[in-house]
Amino acid sequence: MIDTPELSLAALAPLLFVLGAACVGVLVESFVPRENRHPVQVGVALAGTLGGLVTTLALAGERTVTAEGALAVDGAAVFLQATIAGLGALAVLLFAERSLDPARSAFVASAAVPAGTARDRELATSEQVQTEVYPLATFAIGGMMLFVSANDLLVMFVALEVLSLPLYLICGMARRRRLLSQEAAVKYFLLGAFASAFFLYGLALVYGATGSIRFSEIRAASTAEGTGTLLVLGLGLLVVGLMFKASVAPFHAWTPDVYQGAPTPVTAFMAACTKVAAFGAILRLLYVAFGTSEWTWRPLVYGIAIVSMVVGAVLALTQTDLKRMLAYSSIAHAGFLLTGVIGLGGDGGGSGLAATMFYLLAYGLTTLGAFAVLTLVREGDGEATHLSRWAGLARRSPLTAAVMALFMLALAGIPLTSGFTGKFAVFRAAIDAGAWPLVVVAVLASAVAAFFYLRVMVLMYFSDPAPDGPTVGVPGLPTTIVLAVTATATLVLGIVPGAVLDLADQAAIFVG
Amino acid sequence: MSLTHYLVLAAILFTIGAVGVLVRRNAIVVFMCVELMLNAVNLTLVTFARSTGTIDGQIMALFVMVVAASEVVVGLAIIMSIYRTRRSASVDDASLLKY
Numbered sequence: 001m002i003d004t005p006e007l008s009l010a011a012l013a014p015l016l017f018v019l020g021a022a023c024v025g026v027l028v029e030s031f032v033p034r035e036n037r038h039p040v041q042v043g044v045a046l047a048g049t050l051g052g053l054v055t056t057l058a059l060a061g062e063r064t065v066t067a068e069g070a071l072a073v074d075g076a077a078v079f080l081q082a083t084i085a086g087l088g089a090l091a092v093l094l095f096a097e098r099s100l101d102p103a104r105s106a107f108v109a110s111a112a113v114p115a116g117t118a119r120d121r122e123l124a125t126s127e128q129v130q131t132e133v134y135p136l137a138t139f140a141i142g143g144m145m146l147f148v149s150a151n152d153l154l155v156m157f158v159a160l161e162v163l164s165l166p167l168y169l170i171c172g173m174a175r176r177r178r179l180l181s182q183e184a185a186v187k188y189f190l191l192g193a194f195a196s197a198f199f200l201y202g203l204a205l206v207y208g209a210t211g212s213i214r215f216s217e218i219r220a221a222s223t224a225e226g227t228g229t230l231l232v233l234g235l236g237l238l239v240v241g242l243m244f245k246a247s248v249a250p251f252h253a254w255t256p257d258v259y260q261g262a263p264t265p266v267t268a269f270m271a272a273c274t275k276v277a278a279f280g281a282i283l284r285l286l287y288v289a290f291g292t293s294e295w296t297w298r299p300l301v302y303g304i305a306i307v308s309m310v311v312g313a314v315l316a317l318t319q320t321d322l323k324r325m326l327a328y329s330s331i332a333h334a335g336f337l338l339t340g341v342i343g344l345g346g347d348g349g350g351s352g353l354a355a356t357m358f359y360l361l362a363y364g365l366t367t368l369g370a371f372a373v374l375t376l377v378r379e380g381d382g383e384a385t386h387l388s389r390w391a392g393l394a395r396r397s398p399l400t401a402a403v404m405a406l407f408m409l410a411l412a413g414i415p416l417t418s419g420f421t422g423k424f425a426v427f428r429a430a431i432d433a434g435a436w437p438l439v440v441v442a443v444l445a446s447a448v449a450a451f452f453y454l455r456v457m458v459l460m461y462f463s464d465p466a467p468d469g470p471t472v473g474v475p476g477l478p479t480t481i482v483l484a485v486t487a488t489a490t491l492v493l494g495i496v497p498g499a500v501l502d503l504a505d506q507a508a509i510f511v512g
Numbered sequence: 513m514s515l516t517h518y519l520v521l522a523a524i525l526f527t528i529g530a531v532g533v534l535v536r537r538n539a540i541v542v543f544m545c546v547e548l549m550l551n552a553v554n555l556t557l558v559t560f561a562r563s564t565g566t567i568d569g570q571i572m573a574l575f576v577m578v579v580a581a582s583e584v585v586v587g588l589a590i591i592m593s594i595y596r597t598r599r600s601a602s603v604d605d606a607s608l609l610k611y
Contacts, residue, residue: 114596154572161579165586172590182594183606189590190542190603193583194533197549200576201526204553204569208519208560213568257609 008066011073013055014081015149018088019142021048025135034128038105041134042096048138049089052145056082063511069214070155072284075507077149079357080280084148084273087364088141090482091269094372095133099476101175102381105129106263108175115178124381130173136166137269144273148280151288153203153213153238156281160199160245163277164192167270174263176382184261191254192244199241205234206289215289223292232296238285239300246278247327248304248334249311256319259327264383267323268371271330272364279337279360283353287344288510301338302438308335309445316452322374322385325452326367329411332449333363336426339442343429351432354508355425358501362410362418362493369486370407372479376400377470384470390456392465397472401460403487410490412453413446418493425501518559525552539591539601543584550580 009016025044032040059078066073098104102125109123111130143162150156172185207213209230210221222231240251247255259267290297312332319325337359344352377384377393377400384390394401410417423446427439475483493500525548532545554573561569595601 111593114593116597154568154575157572158575158579161583165582168586168590172593179597180608182590182597183608185590186539186594186603186606187609189587190533190539190546193543193546193587194530194549197526197529197546197553200550200553201556203572204556204560207557207569207572208564211564211566213572261609 005068006066007068008064008073011059011062011064011066012071014052014059014085015142015145017055018048018052018085018138018145021045021051022135022138022142024048025138029132029135037131038096038098038129041131042092045092045095045134045138046089049085049092049141052141053082053085053089056085056145060507063509065151065511069216070152071146071149072151072215072288072511073149074511075509076280076283076353076357079504079507080148080276080360081145083276083357083361083364084141084144087272087276087368088137088144088269090365090368090485091265091273092134092137093478093482094265094268094368094375095137097265097375097476097479100375100378100473100479103127103175106175106265106375107133108173108178108181111173115182120178124175133170133173133266136170140164140166140170140269141273144277147277148284150281150284151215153206153215153218153289156285157196157200157203160196160241160281163274164196164245167266167274168192170266171258171262171270173266174261177261180261181263184258187261188254188258195241195244195251198237198244202234202237202239202241205230205237207234209234215284218289219292222290231293235290235293235297236300239282239297242278242282242285243304246275246282246334246337247331248338249308249331250304252308252311252331252334255331256324256327259330260321260323260385264323264371264375267326268368271326271371272368275330275334275337275367276360276364279334279341279356283341283344283356284510286341287353298342301341302435305335305338305342305438306441308332308338309442310335313445313448316449319452320387322387322390322456323371325387325456326370326374329449329453330367332445333367333411335445336423336442337363339430339435339438340426342435342438343426343431343433351425351505351508352429353510354501354504355422355429357508358493358497358504359422359426361500361504362422362490365486365489365493366407366410366418369483369490370404370411372482372486373400373404373407375479376473376475378473379470387456387459389466389470391459391463392469393460393472395465396469400472403483404460405457406487406490408453408456410494412450414450416491416494418490418497421494421497421501515559515563518555522552522555522559525549525555537602537604539594539603542603543587543591547580547584550576 174181316328
């Protein structure tokens with residue numbers, strides 16, 4: 001007689017909901033006729049992500065370790081899962097936009113047809129869409145939600161792959177500029193596989209050093225044995241693998257290329273959700289598994305944070321493409337987020353965890369909104385992402401320019417926007433932890449970063465529009481919802497952040 | 513042969529794989545080097561399972577194999593799609609995205 005493993009289905013409900021919806025999506029692909037597939041797939045993906053969001057909210061206050069210790073459903077996991085599900089639902093809405101592109105979708109009609117062939121040109125104007133993007137995105141969202149609640153290294157590795165593999169594929173499915181999109185997919189895939197091999201080798205070394213893959217046992221073993229070489233080496237490799245996913249410099253080489261080449265809704269999805277998931281995993285790994293050997297990783301993270309902020313802020317100055325600029329901005333923000341990671345004591349005290357979680361939510365919403373605005377400004381068949389094309393946009397479309405300006409101000413961290421509240425919270429946490437030199441660098445990097453965000457605003461408001469400038473598309477309902485939600489959230493989290501900050505504070509608990 | 517020999521062999525294989533990823537130019541070969549790295553990890557895991565006397569390492573090696581197989585499916589699909597357009601699998605030829 002074998003005992004059934006202990007498994008709390010209630011605590012797993014959000015994951016089951018999202019991954020279940022992804023499986024239903026695969027079945028829809030096989031059984032629903034092609035002409036009805038798009039609306040059905042959008043419905044299934046939205047039902048999955050929103051269902052996941054509602055079930056996570058119902059789990060608020062849960063503190064359990066379930067599935068024989070493999071999953072930790074605690075405050076931090078629930079908060080981050082809700083963030084990922086919510087941002088994921090918004091991203092699915094962006095995917096579903098059908099009124100901007102002349103061919104009614106940002107995704108390719110058939111990814112198997114080689115770009116540039118006669119058949120490809122024929123399909124370019126067809127309304128057919130590769131609807132597999134919806135189940136793939138739902139699988140990625142499920143993987144991300146699993147990633148932030150993984151309580152052992154094996155589950156963390158499997159979740160890393162479940163979130164990465166679909167992303168590699170949907171990066172290569174742009175309808176316009178297909179060569180760029182496919183190139184982005186190849187680069188992301190090869191570098192991503194390389195990074196996960198490092199993560200895996202780190203996992204093997206930590207397992208060898210401690211004899212376990214469970215975080216709590218790694219924690220106990222690392223206290224008992226002090227810091228062995230094997231453990232430090234393993235920790236370093238694990239951190240490299242995770243930092244790659246979070247697009248932190250110096251592991252950022254893929255970020256600008258992939259953000260530029262991928263279809264813009266997918267870029268928005270990656271920039272918002274992958275960042276949340278990767279930082280959730282970094283926080284859990286460093287605080288639950290390696291909380292007692294804090295001094296082995298603290299200098300490492302400290303250094304990486306500085307490199308990331310400086311590289312992101314300085315290289316963004318030289319960019320002429322908006323998607324690339326936002327990619328470097330995401331690298332700089334990853335550095336700011338790491339200052340929050342530094343701001344949490346190894347015993348789980350300090351306000352770093354709550355601050356980082358709030359920052360992730362605020363940054364995710366703002367960056368998703370900024371990429372949503374990018375999908376509106378178009379010329380010819382594609383999007384006008386070159387910076388010079390945005391000159392004088394305020395005269396062509398005051399509302400679009402105003403919304404974009406709001407997002408740029410929030411990313412720059414100007415008061416009364418969510419970006420300021422988030423930055424203030426992580427910087428204060430880092431100062432409380434005694435890392436004031438890091439905060440000085442962070443403030444200087446923010447000042448440099450403010451320049452390129454404000455440059456976009458100056459260009460939109462104080463330059464003359466080119467006579468053959470881009471057109472501003474009228475968004476359909478999905479993009480309108482995304483813009484309304486993200487813009488409102490950016491303002492609300494800036495003006496009255498109290499309630500959400502309190503929520504993050506209460507949720508800032510790791511069990512394990 | 514002591515267990516250390518296996519660990520050293522795995523480390524050598526992992527390094528060969530990592531260097532291969534950095535110096536080789538054909539996307540398929542780069543990908544094969546990544547697979548070599550994953551298999552080096554498998555050897556390490558199984559050796560540690562033996563030395564620590566736990567079963568976790570062997571189970572993980574199985575998981576790694578499954579994940580590696582699914583990675584092959586996704587990876588070859590992506591490389592095929594770019595090869596059919598460009599008639600080349602060199603990672604140097606795919607250079608539209610820069611700066």
